[in-house]
Amino acid sequence: MATAKRVKAAPTIYDVAGRAGVSIASVSRVLNDQGSPRADTRTRVLQAVQELGFVPDGAARALSNKLKKVVGVVFRRGAEVRFADEDESLLFIDVINRGIEVAAQQRGFDVLMSSVGVNEANVPARIAAIAGKTDGMILHDRMLSAAAIARLAETVPVVTLAGKPNRASVNVGCDNEGGMRVLVRHLLVDHGYGSLAYLSGHADSPDNMARARGFEAETRALGVEAITGPIWQGNYSAGGGAKVIGSVLDGGGVLPRVIVCANDQTALGVMYALSRRGIKVPGEVAVTGFDDVPVARHLHPPLTTVRQPIQEMGATAFDILYSRIGASAGARHVVLPIELIVRESCGCTESSGVFAGTGIA
Amino acid sequence: MATAKRVKAAPTIYDVAGRAGVSIASVSRVLNDQGSPRADTRTRVLQAVQELGFVPDGAARALSNKLKKVVGVVFRRGAEVRFADEDESLLFIDVINRGIEVAAQQRGFDVLMSSVGVNEANVPARIAAIAGKTDGMILHDRMLSAAAIARLAETVPVVTLAGKPNRASVNVGCDNEGGMRVLVRHLLVDHGYGSLAYLSGHADSPDNMARARGFEAETRALGVEAITGPIWQGNYSAGGGAKVIGSVLDGGGVLPRVIVCANDQTALGVMYALSRRGIKVPGEVAVTGFDDVPVARHLHPPLTTVRQPIQEMGATAFDILYSRIGASAGARHVVLPIELIVRESCGCTESSGVFAGTGIA
DNA sequence: GGCCAGTCTGTAAGCGCTTACCGGTAAGCG
DNA sequence: CGCTTACCGGTAAGCGCTTACAGACTGGCC
Numbered sequence: 001m002a003t004a005k006r007v008k009a010a011p012t013i014y015d016v017a018g019r020a021g022v023s024i025a026s027v028s029r030v031l032n033d034q035g036s037p038r039a040d041t042r043t044r045v046l047q048a049v050q051e052l053g054f055v056p057d058g059a060a061r062a063l064s065n066k067l068k069k070v071v072g073v074v075f076r077r078g079a080e081v082r083f084a085d086e087d088e089s090l091l092f093i094d095v096i097n098r099g100i101e102v103a104a105q106q107r108g109f110d111v112l113m114s115s116v117g118v119n120e121a122n123v124p125a126r127i128a129a130i131a132g133k134t135d136g137m138i139l140h141d142r143m144l145s146a147a148a149i150a151r152l153a154e155t156v157p158v159v160t161l162a163g164k165p166n167r168a169s170v171n172v173g174c175d176n177e178g179g180m181r182v183l184v185r186h187l188l189v190d191h192g193y194g195s196l197a198y199l200s201g202h203a204d205s206p207d208n209m210a211r212a213r214g215f216e217a218e219t220r221a222l223g224v225e226a227i228t229g230p231i232w233q234g235n236y237s238a239g240g241g242a243k244v245i246g247s248v249l250d251g252g253g254v255l256p257r258v259i260v261c262a263n264d265q266t267a268l269g270v271m272y273a274l275s276r277r278g279i280k281v282p283g284e285v286a287v288t289g290f291d292d293v294p295v296a297r298h299l300h301p302p303l304t305t306v307r308q309p310i311q312e313m314g315a316t317a318f319d320i321l322y323s324r325i326g327a328s329a330g331a332r333h334v335v336l337p338i339e340l341i342v343r344e345s346c347g348c349t350e351s352s353g354v355f356a357g358t359g360i361a
Numbered sequence: 362m363a364t365a366k367r368v369k370a371a372p373t374i375y376d377v378a379g380r381a382g383v384s385i386a387s388v389s390r391v392l393n394d395q396g397s398p399r400a401d402t403r404t405r406v407l408q409a410v411q412e413l414g415f416v417p418d419g420a421a422r423a424l425s426n427k428l429k430k431v432v433g434v435v436f437r438r439g440a441e442v443r444f445a446d447e448d449e450s451l452l453f454i455d456v457i458n459r460g461i462e463v464a465a466q467q468r469g470f471d472v473l474m475s476s477v478g479v480n481e482a483n484v485p486a487r488i489a490a491i492a493g494k495t496d497g498m499i500l501h502d503r504m505l506s507a508a509a510i511a512r513l514a515e516t517v518p519v520v521t522l523a524g525k526p527n528r529a530s531v532n533v534g535c536d537n538e539g540g541m542r543v544l545v546r547h548l549l550v551d552h553g554y555g556s557l558a559y560l561s562g563h564a565d566s567p568d569n570m571a572r573a574r575g576f577e578a579e580t581r582a583l584g585v586e587a588i589t590g591p592i593w594q595g596n597y598s599a600g601g602g603a604k605v606i607g608s609v610l611d612g613g614g615v616l617p618r619v620i621v622c623a624n625d626q627t628a629l630g631v632m633y634a635l636s637r638r639g640i641k642v643p644g645e646v647a648v649t650g651f652d653d654v655p656v657a658r659h660l661h662p663p664l665t666t667v668r669q670p671i672q673e674m675g676a677t678a679f680d681i682l683y684s685r686i687g688a689s690a691g692a693r694h695v696v697l698p699i700e701l702i703v704r705e706s707c708g709c710t711e712s713s714g715v716f717a718g719t720g721i722a
Numbered sequence: 723g724g725c726c727a728g729t730c731t732g733t734a735a736g737c738g739c740t741t742a743c744c745g746g747t748a749a750g751c752g
Numbered sequence: 753c754g755c756t757t758a759c760c761g762g763t764a765a766g767c768g769c770t771t772a773c774a775g776a777c778t779g780g781c782c
Contacts, residue, residue, distance in 0.1 A: 010516055012738055023762045028740055055516050058494030059423035060738035063767045068420055094455045101476055110473050115462055133419030155371055155416050295656050373768055384732045421768035424737045
């Protein structure tokens with residue numbers, strides 16, 4: 001790899017020391033507020049720093065300190081192609097990442113973001129390489145097997161989002177099961193619907209499994225017909241949701257009164273497929289989501305869903321990781337509360353408006 | 362700062378060398394495909410690496426190589442508060458960042474993301490600190506003054522997005538002026554509207570200035586009344602757009618036939634404010650945006666806008682930065698083409714549907 | 723069999739920074 | 753006035769890695 005040909009090589013601490021007429025140790029001390037340098041020394045160092053535009057090298061600092069002040073975040077990228085049509089799934093992950101980033105900021109950490117293609121080879125190796133550049137890692141849903149996580153955790157502290165609790169790592173998630181139960185109760189008790197289907201997400205996603213569990217438990221508890229099964233298997237994407245509707249209808253099947261989707265994105269695809277066929281939402285079929293992604297309130301009708309404190313999940317993940325970077329204490333599993341957001345797609349009309357909660361005047 | 366208390370300290374290259382019975386130089390060579398180690402040596406090293414779960418330390422590597430394989434990206438965060446209500450402006454920036462990240466990946470680089478609060482103190486210092494952890498920086502709109510950018514560029518290569526071209530850095534943007542002219546021409550020629558206002562973005566944003574320029578040039582060229590001025594000053598946000606509508610109407614003013622917004626987000630706020638007052642879009646007032654953020658197609662009516670190749674802008678920014686990290690060649694200014702996206706908010710009805718371009722089956 | 727060329731491997735220096743340790747100076751005290 | 757004490761500042765080691773350089777060994781050839 002060719003060395004960068006900068007006009008003038010970046011100044012080092014030696015240059016600063018030379019210019020200020022002090023030792024490198026003094027420069028370091030001034031820069032880090034260590035010891036108690038004489039006022040005179042201090043100003044001369046500061047001035048030299050200023051004049052040279054000196055910025056300490058992060059790598060050298062990290063090597064010496066054994067602390068890089070960087071955490072890594074890894075998530076899945078939709079497609080391998082470079083310019084796949086914009087992926088709405090951006091939303092959920094990006095909001096979490098924003099939460100991580102803001103929390104990291106407050107501790108003087110930066111965030112190394114890395115996506116992994118769906119069919120990329122040797123993901124564990126890629127992730128290990130990233131781990132080498134960081135002090136700790138946050139993994140999104142379904143990035144690594146439990147065994148691989150355990151192995152990674154021997155190198156750096158690891159926090160997973162929407163994973164399974166693991167003896168080696170901490171997991172941050174929200175109360176998927178409880179959220180789903182509240183939602184189902186609203187549909188059954190407040191609306192009195194008689195049949196509902198669960199359009200699932202990835203079968204191997206812990207979040208999906210928990211939501212499915214909540215769905216089944218609550219329908220059973222209220223004695224209402226719960227429709228599930230392989231036909232109702234989606235994949236968290238809008239396309240997946242639309243495809244399921246197509247299969248059901250083309251197969252001559254009949255739609256239930258309510259379709260409970262594993263996430264907002266799936267609901268978006270379902271609503272699209274329904275409107276294409278002239279089926280009214282919520283008049284003929286009610287639809288609900290899960291997540292409360294920002295776009296949910298702009299759909300027509302606005303989507304009834306379960307709000308996860310998305311950004312806070314990210315922030316919490318960082319906070320926990322941070323505490324584990326300093327020591328190895330802390331909980332194994334953190335569960336954040338959810339909130340039912342009733343809009344119109346469930347059949348309610350009391351929505352406070354399309355823009356409820358946007359903060360627009 | 363307390364040192365991390367890991368159960369077992371991460372293995373170093375010495376541990377690997379010891380276990381494999383070779384020197385650290387051999388380990389390094391095997392790991393980097395340098396020289397031609399004997400097959401025997403190679404396998405022993407690889408095995409030791411495997412057994413120890415060794416991952417080379419990025420900081421040490423960077424220090425030795427003078428190459429961190431990390432680029433920094435800095436952008437504005439909406440509010441200082443930790444959990445401001447989700448910010449839709451996420452979208453535009455995040456899509457660009459995704460483009461950067463994917464392109465970086467292909468070169469084995471990772472991306473250090475860092476947001477800066479709107480009213481954060483001493484931004485240049487924060488950015489300089491980040492620069493110390495990277496090989497190059499990409500700055501989003503309005504992050505630093507031209508002078509500050511020049512200073513930063515003495516430390517690392519810098520690429521700006523939507524900034525002004527600068528002798529020290531390269532700028533990547535799209536043809537704002539041309540895009541606006543195409544849009545205005547559509548509104549005036551195809552629809553024959555008689556009056557239109559430009560609801561601007563941040564006054565000091567180069568992108569906004571270019572769009573305003575295109576707007577004025579084209580309306581003048583076609584001899585139609587162009588409404589601008591302080592009342593029509595927005596700030597790229599939905600709230601800003603809504604507020605402008607409020608001011609105009611409350612001030613007893615009359616709305617023009619068309620409101621051309623500086624970006625999609627502003628258009629979203631405008632459409633909201635209009636619908637609140639019972640004003641029909643596009644029947645009474647047509648509205649247009651700029652950017653073609655994913656949510657634009659889900660609005661009611663779907664938003665007519667100008668598409669920027671958002672993700673590609675990010676990728677291009679990285680590619681240019683990458684080439685400058687190796688050498689100091691390259692163009693000063695890159696302009697990407699735009700595309701007019703006609704949906705319904707301008708008054709057209711030929712939209713191919715709410716989900717046009719989503720890739721949903 | 724002795725020597726040379728050609729391979730591979732090991733030793734050690736150095737990347738830029740932090741910090742333990744020690745020496746020098748000045749102030750405080752008897 | 754001499755000694756202790758405190759305080760600063762400098763020297764040097766070391767963080768984990770890459771790589772120039774030199775040494776060791778192999779085989780081939782005369």
